[in-house]
Amino acid sequence: MNIAESVLLGFVQGLAEFLPVSSSGHLAIISYFIGQTEVPLLFDIMLHLATLAAVCIVFRRRIWELLCVVGRFIIRKPLESDRPDQKTIIALIAATAMTGIIGFILKDFVREISPFVISCCFVVTGILLFISGRFTPKQTVEAPNLVRGLIIGTVQGIGVIPGISRSGSTISASLFTGLDRRVAGxxxxxxxxxxxxxxxILELKDADTLTGSVSAISLIAGMLTAFIVGLLSLKFLITLINKGKLGYFAFYLVPVGISLAIYFAVK
Structure with missing residues (x-):
């Protein structure tokens, strides 16, 4: 993998990781067309780490608030105002556990998924976003709870399938459970x-595979691109979520998914 290919994949990762169009699906399709059908899994994860850094920067204050709540709970000096954040933390733990379970169940399927199936999943994501964009709950809540966390975590687990957007599916699930748009995002x-x-952590065992096929400079170029583009796309998506405009992405995903599905079906 050369620098240009790494930068291209980093750009796609940074753009698609937060925009609800499935970064893993786009990486798989782009890799197929540029001939990189064996992109090291750890390289993919490193690009995700770059976009994770963007999340930590944008939500650094919120992350610090939650860490403080955890700290006060550990030393047994919680505040009354900590209750909503305590529910959020419990929901995050429950959702993460469900994601791990579902992801483990689907791991073999994900490894063998074809470009045709990925294309069909783009269409599914588009339809989901279109429906959630038009969904308006009668009453919204400002904090998730255990049940909502389990539901959203299950959906995120399904989101490991390339073509199913993790951000799009979890935000949609959050909206369907009654969360406020800002809180859902x-x-x-x-x-x-x-x-x-x-x-x-799970893919660290593939470090030798990464070293053998991706140079250090290509890896750095891909990660830097993913970070910068991810930071910009995250801020852009937050604005769209607050305005209830997620459904707009359906007008991209559905025609692209159908076109790709036809291409791979007749190829």
Whole structure:
């Protein structure tokens, strides 16, 4: 893999990681067309780590607030105002556990998934975003709870399938459970932190594979590109979420997914 290919994959990762269009699906399709059908899995995870850094920067204050709540709980000096954040933390833990279970169940399927199936998953994501964009709950809540966390975590687990957007599916699930739009977006991105870290730890065993096929400069170029583009796309998506415009992405995903599905079906 040369520098140009690494930068291209980094750009796609940074753009698609937060925009609800499935970064893994786009990486797989782009890799197929540029001839990189055997992109090292750890290289993919390293790009995810770059975009994770963007999440930590954008939500650094919120992350610090939650860490302070955990700290006060550990030393047994919680505040009354900590209750909503305590629910959020419990929901994050429950969601992460469900993601791990579902991801483990689907891991073999994900490894063998074809470009045709990925294309069909783009269409599924587009339809989901279109429906959630038009969904308006009668009453919204400002904090997730255990049940919502389990539901959203299950959906995030399904989101390991390339073509199914992790951010799009978790934000949509959050909206369907009654979360406020701002909270839904925030929860989705906070939930990506343990998911990406866990994936990184599990794939450390592939470090030798990465070293043998991707040079250090190509890796750095890809990660830097993913970080910069990810930071910009994250801020852009937050604005769209607050305005209830997620459904717009359906007008990209559905025609692209159908076109690709036809291409791979007749190829």
């Amino acid at each position: 925030e929860f989705s991105f906070l939930l990506s932190i343990p998911a990406i870290l866990a994936a990184f």
